[in-house]
Amino acid sequence: MSENESSKMRVVVRIRPMSSREIENEEERVIEQIDDKALVFDPEIEEDAYLQGFQKVARLGGKKNRKHRPRRNNTFCFDAVFGDSSTQQEVYEQTTADTIDTILEGYNATVFAYGATGAGKTHTMLGTPEDPGVIYRTVTALFAKMAEMRESSAGTKYKITVNYLEVYNERINDLLSAGKKSKDLPMRDIAGAINIRGLSEKEPQTAEELMTWLKEGNNLRTQHPTDANAQSSRSHAVFVVHFTQINGTTRTMAKLTLVDLAGSERAQATPNMGLRLREGGNINKSLLALGNVINALADPKHKGHINYRDSKLTRILKDGLGGTCRTIMIANVSPADKVYEDTLNTIKYADRAKSIRSSLTKRVMETKTHVGNYKKIIDEQKIQIKRLQEEIIALKKNGPTLKSGRVTKAVDPIWGTLTKLQSEVIRLTGDQRIAMFEKQMKIFDYEVKTIATENLERTPGSNRFERITTSYDMRVSRIEEKIEEHISQIKNTVPQEKPSDEVRSQQAAEVNYQKSVMYQNLCGKLFNKLKEQHQLVVDVAGCKEIDKMPEILCPSKSLVSFTDESLPDFLKIETRFSFDDFVPAKSLARTRRGINFNSTETKKRPVSSSRTRLPPASTSSLKKTKSDPALRSNLRTPVNRQKSATTFASAESKKLSAKSKKRSAESTSEKVASPSSSENTVKKRKTESPKNSTKETKSTPNTSLENEPDQEKPVPRYMRPTATSDRHTRIRRKAEERRKGNAMKLQELKERQQQLQANKKAFPFTKPE
Ligand SMILES: Nc1ncnc2c1ncn2[C@@H]1O[C@H](COP(=O)(O)OP(=O)(O)OP(=O)(O)O)[C@@H](O)[C@H]1O
Incomplete structure (x- = not known):
């Protein structure tokens, strides 16, 4: 074909x-x-x-x-x-x-x-x-x-x-x-x-x-x-x-x-x-x-x-x-x-x-060009590749000769331009990079500012603060539970009737005595622990924004009425060691001045009653505490007071245990306790408080609200009590009532303790070490 x-x-x-x-x-x-x-x-x-x-x-x-x-x-x-x-x-x-x-x-x-x-x-x-x-x-x-x-x-x-x-x-x-x-x-x-x-x-x-x-x-x-x-x-x-x-x-x-x-x-x-x-x-x-x-x-x-x-x-x-x-x-x-x-x-x-x-x-x-021809073509191409490779090797060897003469003359200016262009490219790239970095820096700055603003909006250290508060609450609730448990145990163990059986009465008296001692010790310890926890929270709060702190944790606010009314429930249980009892009268007076310091109305109104109004001098002295950093520590004085209160509590607890020991020692010598002795003890206890009160009155005569009688003086219209002052009065009254109730409870407990002592004396036993 x-x-x-x-x-x-x-x-x-x-x-x-x-x-x-x-x-x-x-x-x-x-x-x-x-x-x-x-x-x-x-x-x-x-x-x-x-x-x-x-x-x-x-x-x-x-x-x-x-x-x-x-x-x-x-x-x-x-x-x-x-x-x-x-x-x-x-x-x-x-x-x-x-x-x-x-x-x-x-x-x-x-x-x-x-x-x-x-x-x-x-x-x-x-x-x-x-x-x-x-x-x-x-x-x-x-x-x-x-x-x-x-x-x-x-x-x-x-x-x-x-x-x-x-x-x-x-x-x-x-x-x-x-x-x-x-x-x-x-x-x-x-x-x-x-x-x-x-x-x-x-x-x-x-x-x-x-x-x-x-x-x-x-x-x-x-x-x-x-x-x-x-x-x-x-x-x-x-x-x-x-x-x-x-x-x-x-x-x-x-x-x-x-x-x-x-x-x-x-x-x-x-x-x-x-x-x-x-x-x-x-x-x-x-x-x-x-x-x-x-x-x-x-x-x-x-x-x-x-x-x-x-x-x-x-x-x-x-x-x-x-x-x-x-x-x-x-x-x-x-x-x-x-x-x-x-x-x-x-x-x-x-x-x-x-x-x-x-x-x-x-x-x-x-x-x-069918498949059979491909082998031939490939062979030809292989030969061509080999030839080209040899040519390249030869050119590389003879490289310097190419640079001489006309070739070099022609290449040099081009090379120069190329170098310039290359450096220009590098410069431009550098500028571009700098611009890019600057842009990135701006973005980072903005981000940092945003984060800082956000953090400022939050309470500084809020996380830690919340953590401590939560742990504090948990511990408090645990302590409350324990106290309640022990109270119920004591209640259960206190004999309701006079024991008919001699041996049973002895055993019961022994058990009750031991428990009462344990309870006292435990209460003292728990109280101390509570104070430590409170101190910790107050310390944390002290270096943060005080205005944003919860009232119970903020010293400046807790000053307002650091009485039984504002205390949490677990502290109310402790009121048989009434907090005020452990606070030195001087500190307490300063604490109460804090109430009026925070009240702006008080500054305007003259004092009508020492019970409701504080003297202007003390108000002005505390005014400085807000701005003056030195005086700012005054805001923490309750902490110190609490420390002293803690010391008082432990001292009181020691005193009580020493007394009980003394009584137990006495019980070995006395056969029967006379009812008049317990009354004397109560009287003695009662007389101790007025002594302290008297001291407080002497040191700060105008600030001790509990110990001063009400003065019924005509009050000018513009100076009549406001809703706030009424509320404070109500709170104080309630606190007074509660304190009285607590004193009565304490009295009852003491009487019960004395009764136990009496039982113990009636039925002697060996006191465990
Ligand atoms: N040369 C022929 N001698 C005798 N009969 C024929 C011849 N060519 C076609 N025919 C007849 O004509 C008819 C149509 O033919 P055919 O089916 O091959 O047409 P076609 O072009 O394939 O049509 P279509 O595109 O619709 O499929 C058939 O019956 C077929 O037998």
Whole structure:
């Protein structure tokens, strides 16, 4: 096969015979074969004078399109023209028989049947079992030729694999998928070659086996009866035969693509509706894309891009149409006048496709670059690389010589400019970085400020403060529970009646005594602990914002009424060691001055009563404490007072335990305790407090509220007590009442203790160490 032959598209036209239906309808023939390479479309009929008028009337009757025929008696030449009497074998011989050699040489070949619906494409490509078409005949010939070649060249291996697919409504279906219709298969363009993922590949050993699969595939193919064709193929069927020759390291591959296109149809000329109409639209769309590709390929002036991507059909046929293979187009036409336009279009298409020549030459040359040549190319490239590497080494060695002379002169200024530019770039980069850092710094500054502001808004050390407060509360509640537990124990253990039994009375008295001593000790310890905790909280609070502190924890606020009323419940239990009892009178007076210091009303009003009003002198002295840091420590004086109170408490507790010890020692000498002795003790205790009170009164005569009598003086209207002062008075009264109650309770406890002592004396026992 010469290069010239292989470079052109072979176009043949096959005119099918009139169908029985068309004959019945007395369809006129619009196309006639002149010889084996020429045809005439819409031939001028030689009419004799007698029949002229009759035939003219018959021709025009009911056939309005005939008046507007654009061309009459047009002659077309093709590579081959087959009339209605042509056989399948003749068509095969004139079309694909030659391609067998082409394929065996390693060239690709494509044969496609084009034409309107019902024009005879499927008949030409597939045929019938009795009279098979081009595909069967081509494949059979290929197998026969392969067998011949196997005999002649024993060292060469041959392999044939086939694919069969259809493009229906722009979907790719596998027609060799074991009798099941596959899903739409994805198609990819890899390095210019079309790859359809998931497409079945069969390897037939004989032409008969291949025909079995072909038949199965045709059964899967989408076919529907239309007005033009009772078994119209509604899809483009693509049958691909891959032929591989393996001769040692050389592998030659070729591909024969046989395509039975779906028939084009004019929507206006068919009564198809719904799905059929949509199918027709898709068929026409893909055929139009194919026509455009053929036009572009045939146009010698067209140098630009050829758009194969308009439809899947053109993408599949890309390497079959693009000139890298031998292409044969079989244009099938119907001779019937009914499809006049379709036939004319098909003929025009075929005529146009004939022109695809010049572009083929180059592409056919490309086809020669098959796999076997790659090794040669690679070897050549390796030699070239080695040569270039040697050149580079030589240039490196002779580097300094290049810098001398004209080259150096030319390079120097460029080098200078380059260096300048480089330094400029570095500078600019530096500036840019500095700007960036500055920007970042601003952001950080802003963030720091925001965080600082947020922290300021919170109470400083609030977390620690809250932690301590929580732990303080927990401890307090634990201590409260313990105290309550012990009180209940004591209550339970105190005998309600006089023991009738001597031994039981002795034991009970002993137990009670021990418990009372323990209780006293424990109370003292607990009290001390409480004070320590309170001190800790006050210390923490002292270095924070005092105004934001809770009242119980804030020394300046707790000064307001650090009496029984403001004390928490657990401290009220302790009031048998009444807090005021342990606070030195001087400190207590200062504490109470704190009440008036915080009251702004007090500053304005003159003192009407020593019970409700404080002297202006003491108020003014405490005014300074807010601003003066030295005096600020005065605000913490309650802490010191509490310390002293704690000392007092422990001292008192020691005193009590010493007394009880003394009494127990006395009890060994005295047989029976006289009731007057207990009364004396109570009196003695009572007389101790007034002594202290007297002392307090002496030191701060105006501030000891409890010990001063009420002075009923007329109060001017503007100086009458306000709601605040009333409230304070009420609080004080309540505190007084509670204190009295506590004193009574204390008295009761003491009496009970004395009673126990008496019992102990009545029933002597050995005191445990
Ligand atoms: N050369 C021929 N000799 C005898 N009968 C033919 C020939 N060509 C076509 N026919 C008959 O014409 C009818 C339509 O042919 P065919 O199905 O091949 O058309 P088609 O172009 O494939 O149509 P479609 O595109 O709708 O599938 C069939 O019955 C077929 O047997």
